[in-house]
Amino acid sequence: AGTSTLVFNNLSPDIDVQSLQVKSAGNFTILSVKHELDFINKQIKEKRIDELELQKKTLQDKLDIQNNMLSIYQEESNMLLKNQNVAGQGSLDLVKLRAALDFQTAKLTEIKKKQQAVKNEIDGLNKELLKYNRQIAELKAGSSNATSNVLVTVSSKAALQSVFTLNYVVRNASWYPTYDIRAKNVNSPINITYKANVSQQCGEEWKNVKLTLSTGNPTVSGSKPELNPYFLNPGMYYATPGAISRVTGKIVGNNDGLSVPGVSIRIKGTSIGTVSDANGNYSIQLPTGPQVLQFNFIGYENQEVPADRAKIDVVLKENLQALEEVVVVAYGADADKPVENRLKGKVAGLATQQTIPVAVVKQEQQTNIEFAINDPYSIPADGKQYQVDINSVDIDADYRYYTVPKLSADVFLTATLTNWNQY
Numbered sequence: 001a002g003t004s005t006l007v008f009n010n011l012s013p014d015i016d017v018q019s020l021q022v023k024s025a026g027n028f029t030i031l032s033v034k035h036e037l038d039f040i041n042k043q044i045k046e047k048r049i050d051e052l053e054l055q056k057k058t059l060q061d062k063l064d065i066q067n068n069m070l071s072i073y074q075e076e077s078n079m080l081l082k083n084q085n086v087a088g089q090g091s092l093d094l095v096k097l098r099a100a101l102d103f104q105t106a107k108l109t110e111i112k113k114k115q116q117a118v119k120n121e122i123d124g125l126n127k128e129l130l131k132y133n134r135q136i137a138e139l140k141a142g143s144s145n146a147t148s149n150v151l152v153t154v155s156s157k158a159a160l161q162s163v164f165t166l167n168y169v170v171r172n173a174s175w176y177p178t179y180d181i182r183a184k185n186v187n188s189p190i191n192i193t194y195k196a197n198v199s200q201q202c203g204e205e206w207k208n209v210k211l212t213l214s215t216g217n218p219t220v221s222g223s224k225p226e227l228n229p230y231f232l233n234p235g236m237y238y239a240t241p242g243a244i245s246r247v248t249g250k251i252v253g254n255n256d257g258l259s260v261p262g263v264s265i266r267i268k269g270t271s272i273g274t275v276s277d278a279n280g281n282y283s284i285q286l287p288t289g290p291q292v293l294q295f296n297f298i299g300y301e302n303q304e305v306p307a308d309r310a311k312i313d314v315v316l317k318e319n320l321q322a323l324e325e326v327v328v329v330a331y332g333a334d335a336d337k338p339v340e341n342r343l344k345g346k347v348a349g350l351a352t353q354q355t356i357p358v359a360v361v362k363q364e365q366q367t368n369i370e371f372a373i374n375d376p377y378s379i380p381a382d383g384k385q386y387q388v389d390i391n392s393v394d395i396d397a398d399y400r401y402y403t404v405p406k407l408s409a410d411v412f413l414t415a416t417l418t419n420w421n422q423y
Contacts, residue, residue: 001156001157001158001159002155002156003031003153003154003155004153004154004155004156005151005152005153005154006151006152006153006154006164007149007150007151008149008150008151008152008164008166009038009147009149010147010204011147011148011149011150011166011204012147012148012170012202012203012204013037013146013147013148013203013277013278014170014171014172014202014203014277015035015148015150015168015169015170016168016169016170016171016218016274016283017035017273017274017275018272018273018274018284018285019167019168019169019218020033020035020150020166020167020168021166021167021168022150022152022164022165022166022167023164023165023166023167024162024163024164024165025162025163026156026160026162027156027157027158027160028154028155028156028157028160028162029154029155029156030152030153030154031153031154031155032151032152032153033150033151033152033153034150034151034152034153035148035149035150035151035275036148036149036151036262037146037147037148037149037261037262037275037277037278038146038147038148038149039146039278048380048382049136052132052135052136053136055132056129056132056133056136059125059128059129059132060129062125063122063125063126063129066118066121066122066125067122069114069118070115070118070119070122073111073114073115073118074115076111077108077111077112077115080104080107080108080111081108138383146261146278147203150166152164169218170200170202170204171202172200172201172202172383173199173200173201173202174198174199174200175196175197175198175199175213175388176196176197177194177195177196177197177390178195178196178197178387179192179193179194179195180192180193180195181193183397183415186399186413189394189395189396189397190394190395190396190397190415190417191392191393191394192392192393192394192395193389193391193392194389194390194391194392194393195387195388195389195390196213196371196387196388196390197385197386197387197388198211198213198377198379198385198386198387198388199379199383199384199385199386200379200381200383201381201382201383202381203381204381205378205380205381206377206378206379206380206381207378208376208377208378209376209377209378209379210372210373210374210375210376211373211377211379211388212370212371212372212373213370213371213373213388213390214368214369214370214371215368215369215370216367216368223245223287223288226288244286244307244308244309244310245285245286246283246284246285246286246310247283247284247286247293247307247309247310247311247312248281248282248283248284248310248311248312249281249282249311249312249313249314250276250279250280250281250282250313250314251263251276251280251281251282251295251313251314251315251316252280252313252314252315252316253300253315253316253318254315254316254317254318255318258280259276259279259280259281260276260280260297260300260316261275261276261277261278261279261280262275262276262297263275263276263280263282263295263296263297263300263316264294264295264296264297265282265284265293265294265295266293266294266296267284267286267287267291267292267293267294267307268291268292268293268294268304269292270287272284272285272287286307290306290307290308291306291307292304292305292306292307293305293306293307293312295314295316297316299318299319300316300317300318300319301316301317301318301319303316303317371390371391373388373390375389395417395418395419395420396417396418396419397415397416397417397418398415398416398418399413399414399415400413400414400415400416401413401414402414
């Protein structure tokens with residue numbers, strides 16, 4: 001009972017905050033939904049990367065052993081070369097000298113062969129190690145070290161249990177269709193298998209999930225375009241600027257030039273907003289008409305920029321005025337009123353407002369086609385293409401032979417599909 005905050009952690013850092021929806025049922029009220037980046041809990045590495053790292057370590061150990069053997073053989077060769085002087089009293093025994101020279105020659109030859117074999121082994125291990133490094137770098141490409149959390153604040157009069165569903169759009173996930181067309185003979189229908197090549201690199205593991213593939217693009221604005229008139233004056237012409245439906249950009253700090261994650265971006269005078277991701281990038285959908293973007297982040301000065309172009313990069317200026325103390329006092333505590341209505345103190349940059357329960361509405365776009373896949377699939381976050389079967393149909397076909405002797409001596413078998421558009 002009372003006010004509680006639920007934390008959904010280890011989510012993708014590439015969540016489009018404007019698409020975040022929370023759905024649940026019960027005798028309670030959702031007061032707020034907040035998204036934040038989490039740099040403490042890093043993303044769990046792909047199992048594939050862990051396996052490659054382990055195999056790479058095994059190769060590195062073998063490489064170290066071979067390098068040590070090469071050093072040992074070199075020391076043994078140096079020792080033999082240092083003992084080339086033959087000293088003694090009286091006449092020189094030629095038999096013993098020849099035997100010593102033969103021994104040294106044989107031993108040096110054996111050492112050189114071993115050194116060459118070790119060098120060949122080292123070259124092979126280095127090539128394999130390079131392959132593993134490239135593969136690991138490919139799997140890690142584009143991944144972020146941050147995860148994200150969604151904080152849902154709810155208020156209830158009594159203790160209860162409920163199931164929450166989070167819906168959101170992530171970047172770096174896509175699919176494209178492919179078709180397999182087969183025919184047994186000219187008397188059989190043509191079999192068409194519709195497949196999807198799905199890939200994602202959003203930082204989350206999709207394990208045994210039911211996929212719904214859509215032909216729609218959530219980043220494309222659904223607002224109808226407005227055709228602006230052209231004005232023609234003697235000797236010149238000009239036109240009003242075209243409407244901008246989405247603004248993207250990157251936010252960096254002026255003190256070090258590094259990207260600033262977690263910056264709040266809001267359209268002035270509205271409740272539409274978003275936050276910058278782990279790399280300082282942001283994307284926000286604009287309503288019709290001229291708009292102004294507000295950029296706010298603790299430790300930096302607030303900025304307002306007109307949304308007059310599709311790409312706006314922002315450099316935040318560091319705020320040198322430190323906030324030493326903040327006191328917020330609630331007067332006349334009324335148990336029947338939420339705490340937001342009882343807060344009377346306010347400082348610059350801190351304001352209170354009454355929260356509104358988040359409206360969760362599921363919309364069906366009539367302009368898109370969706371494919372609900374019944375079988376669950378697992379799609380790792382490695383950016384590779386994974387094939388998903390959508391449908392397989394047999395379509396009657398009218399087969400005919402076709403040839404143009406003037407251009408080619410070959411004969412081509414063509415097939416005309418009937419009623420294919422119903423699929």
